[in-house]
Amino acid sequence: MSTLAEAPRDQFQTDANRTATDDVRRLAVRRALSNYQTARNRTGATFTDWKSARSAAATIKHEAVNHLDKYLEEFERKFTARGGKVFWASNSEQARNYILELAAARGVRSIVKSKAMTGEEIHLNPALLAAGYGVVESDLGEYIQQLKGEAPYHFVFPCMHLRRDEISDLFEKELGTAKTDNPEELTMIARRVLRRAYIDADMGISGGNFIVADTGMVSITENEGNARLTVGIPKIHVALIGIEKVVPCLGDLALLLPMLATAGTGQHLTGYNSMYGGPRQPGETDGPEEFHVVLLDNHRTRLLADPEQRDALHCIRCGACLNVCPIFKNIGGHTYGTTYQGPIGSVITPHFRGLQDWKHLSGASSLCGACTETCPVGIDIHHHLLRNRRNAVQEKPAPSESLVWKMFAFLMRRPALYKFASRFAPLGSMLHPLIERTALDPVRAWTDTRDFPSAPLRSFRSQFKAHQAQKAAAISQKGGAK
Amino acid sequence: MNSQNGDREAILGRVREALRVPAPLKHPAERSAGGEPTTAHFREWLPPVGPSLDEKFALFAKLSETLRSELIVCADLAQAAAEISSLSSAESWKTIALHRGGLLDKLAPLLPSGLAQLCVDGGYDKNALEACDAGITECELLVAQTGSVCVTSDNSGGRVLSVLPPHHIVIARQTQLVTDLTEAYESLAAKYRANYPSMISFITGPSRTGDIERILVLGAHGPKRLTILLLP
Ligand code: SF4
Numbered sequence: 156m157s158t159l160a161e162a163p164r165d166q167f168q169t170d171a172n173r174t175a176t177d178d179v180r181r182l183a184v185r186r187a188l189s190n191y192q193t194a195r196n197r198t199g200a201t202f203t204d205w206k207s208a209r210s211a212a213a214t215i216k217h218e219a220v221n222h223l224d225k226y227l228e229e230f231e232r233k234f235t236a237r238g239g240k241v242f243w244a245s246n247s248e249q250a251r252n253y254i255l256e257l258a259a260a261r262g263v264r265s266i267v268k269s270k271a272m273t274g275e276e277i278h279l280n281p282a283l284l285a286a287g288y289g290v291v292e293s294d295l296g297e298y299i300q301q302l303k304g305e306a307p308y309h310f311v312f313p314c315m316h317l318r319r320d321e322i323s324d325l326f327e328k329e330l331g332t333a334k335t336d337n338p339e340e341l342t343m344i345a346r347r348v349l350r351r352a353y354i355d356a357d358m359g360i361s362g363g364n365f366i367v368a369d370t371g372m373v374s375i376t377e378n379e380g381n382a383r384l385t386v387g388i389p390k391i392h393v394a395l396i397g398i399e400k401v402v403p404c405l406g407d408l409a410l411l412l413p414m415l416a417t418a419g420t421g422q423h424l425t426g427y428n429s430m431y432g433g434p435r436q437p438g439e440t441d442g443p444e445e446f447h448v449v450l451l452d453n454h455r456t457r458l459l460a461d462p463e464q465r466d467a468l469h470c471i472r473c474g475a476c477l478n479v480c481p482i483f484k485n486i487g488g489h490t491y492g493t494t495y496q497g498p499i500g501s502v503i504t505p506h507f508r509g510l511q512d513w514k515h516l517s518g519a520s521s522l523c524g525a526c527t528e529t530c531p532v533g534i535d536i537h538h539h540l541l542r543n544r545r546n547a548v549q550e551k552p553a554p555s556e557s558l559v560w561k562m563f564a565f566l567m568r569r570p571a572l573y574k575f576a577s578r579f580a581p582l583g584s585m586l587h588p589l590i591e592r593t594a595l596d597p598v599r600a601w602t603d604t605r606d607f608p609s610a611p612l613r614s615f616r617s618q619f620k621a622h623q624a625q626k627a628a629a630i631s632q633k634g635g636a637k
Numbered sequence: 638m639n640s641q642n643g644d645r646e647a648i649l650g651r652v653r654e655a656l657r658v659p660a661p662l663k664h665p666a667e668r669s670a671g672g673e674p675t676t677a678h679f680r681e682w683l684p685p686v687g688p689s690l691d692e693k694f695a696l697f698a699k700l701s702e703t704l705r706s707e708l709i710v711c712a713d714l715a716q717a718a719a720e721i722s723s724l725s726s727a728e729s730w731k732t733i734a735l736h737r738g739g740l741l742d743k744l745a746p747l748l749p750s751g752l753a754q755l756c757v758d759g760g761y762d763k764n765a766l767e768a769c770d771a772g773i774t775e776c777e778l779l780v781a782q783t784g785s786v787c788v789t790s791d792n793s794g795g796r797v798l799s800v801l802p803p804h805h806i807v808i809a810r811q812t813q814l815v816t817d818l819t820e821a822y823e824s825l826a827a828k829y830r831a832n833y834p835s836m837i838s839f840i841t842g843p844s845r846t847g848d849i850e851r852i853l854v855l856g857a858h859g860p861k862r863l864t865i866l867l868l869p
Contacts, residue, residue, distance in 0.1 A: 380859020
């Protein structure tokens with residue numbers, strides 16, 4: 156990955172150029188996704204009516220997001236009544252500080268984490284490590300990425316880009332284990348190491364897939380059981396969740412959980428779907444003594460304030476739009492340089508981190524619409540990419556580009572002038588090779604990787620005219636013969 | 638920032654300000670009179686389940702197979718105990734963990750005498766639980782549509798018993814089989830009213846991961862095996 160100091164746009168361009176020609180990596184990604192589409196289609200086909208289910212899911216999220224204040228307050232009331240604690244964080248720093256202060260106040264030494272993209276978003280791990288806490292990621296993919304010192308590649312499949320031999324080498328280097336090319340053995344190595352992490356940790360940190368307002372619960376979806384252990388064993392738990400994750404009622408999950416599983420991995424239901432309503436209750440066997448929920452804004456309200464793109468907050472982070480995206484498959488997850496990769500990341504990152512710095516992501520799209528088609532909550536993803544492009548130009552017009560378009564429009568409205576100007580095209584074609592692929596070349600972005608087509612000697616107009624004349628002559632001949 | 642609950646007022650203020658302009662509903666769906674989306678229709682769109690007990694059972698059995706859960710229909714508690722006993726000798730168990738409950742209280746005395754029992758009620762040593770060869774729990778419900786077992790902290794021995802030992806054995810009655818998640822949530826609501834257990838978990842198959850090249854491996858962190866003993 157390129158350095159952070161680089162402007163996001165330059166980093167994107169450099170990494171995209173490199174990864175697009177990295178056939179080994181692309182093959183690994185393609186192979187990892189090859190079963191996904193089959194599984195998803197198979198499970199999707201068992202639905203009596205996927206489209207209606209999608210509309211209903213979209214309606215649930217629309218209701219929740221458009222009454223966010225009401226449902227968040229309801230959640231807070233219910234969750235607090237059961238002994239939970241709710242903390243509202245406007246930004247990353249407030250969220251980090253709350254967790255750091257809590258850990259310090261309780262004398263925490265080691266922390267076990269289950270998958271939380273919000274943790275990546277606020278750079279929680281570096282802050283905890285800097286403060287001297289031991290932090291272990293427990294989701295297998297996240298654990299591998301942590302050992303590798305790399306950000307997740309995909310927000311659902313964190314290490315999908317790695318081959319088993321690379322993982323085996325990594326384990327050998329970091330854990331001193333013997334080489335193996337068996338995924339099961341590799342998984343068992345991680346299982347052994349991580350078992351200790353759950354038992355020894357004083358604090359567990361997780362994300363959350365849904366916040367349930369009417370019962371005051373946090374719902375977590377996972378396959379491995381690591382979140383169950385993270386929320387079950389340590390005596391303090393912190394769930395770090397974006398404010399948009401709320402749904403009105405527990406019963407809504409009867410629809411959303413199967414849809415998340417189907418779109419995300421092609422399963423009927425993910426391995427563990429667990430709803431937590433606070434810390435251990437009186438009379439219960441186990442569970443944390445304290446359960447904190449950190450509700451994270453971090454510019455989500457900025458996206459909320461844009462009614463045109465507000466539905467991007469309906470996202471349930473299933474990852475389906477990444478899995479079907481031709482751009483993702485070619486440039487890979489790290490190239491985006493964002494916490495949330497792929498089409499949805501390109502939509503929301505400019506809102507979270509600045510339109511001008513991140514507008515290039517919205518340009519990196521074929522606008523094929525595969526993302527919109529696959530989204531289980533019907534987000535208008537590819538149109539939002541267009542809207543970001545429009546907004547970026549409105550906010551900061553590009554004078555040279557608009558001058559070019561103005562000249563073009565001027566020309567197009569004057570046929571005589573156009574005809575005259577097009578005579579020069581073959582001349583341009585002849586001279587262009589002299590400066591092709593040099594700094595002087597005005598179309599270098601194109602010629603760097605492709606040949607520039609040469610202008611034909613006869614324009615379309617003159618060919619058309621000649622053709623019409625021929626046709627007229629033919630008709631009059633026929634008429635004469637009659 | 639208020640250290641008690643943080644930036645609560647500021648965030649709610651920004652939310653309310655942002656919501657002053659409504660956003661269009663692009664995918665309208667059925668809603669009840671109260672404006673809330675209705676859950677009643679979910680059943681019409683999700684994968685179908687037959688109404689009879691036989692159909693529910695057939696689907697649950699089929700999904701269990703796909704999920705690699707082991708479903709064993711038992712005539713009575715004695716047969717369930719015998720099944721556990723044969724699993725125990727096949728895997729050479731030394732200790733099993735369990736909890737108190739209507740079914741388990743009757744089952745526990747029938748288990749092999751050489752097999753030590755760790756009862757988690759009233760607290761347990763987590764290292765001792767981790768060392769157990771299997772955990773036996775009751776469950777709230779079984780869900781036909783998804784092949785899931787629903788456990789709660791209230792009736793399944795807390796939060797950890799069903800996920801820490803490498804083999805999870807569930808003992809359930811056929812009457813606990815419900816159609817789908819909607820029915821499961823309705824039935825939990827009817828049982829607990831507002832006083833839900835602090836954990837409700839739908840377990841769908843043994844613990845699994847596909848993180849390495851998307852190849853399925855069972856027993857990532859939780860149980861490698863899930864055995865469901867179904868009594869009449
Ligand atoms: S935008 Fe839609 S498809 Fe993409 S991750 Fe979110 S919910 Fe899934």
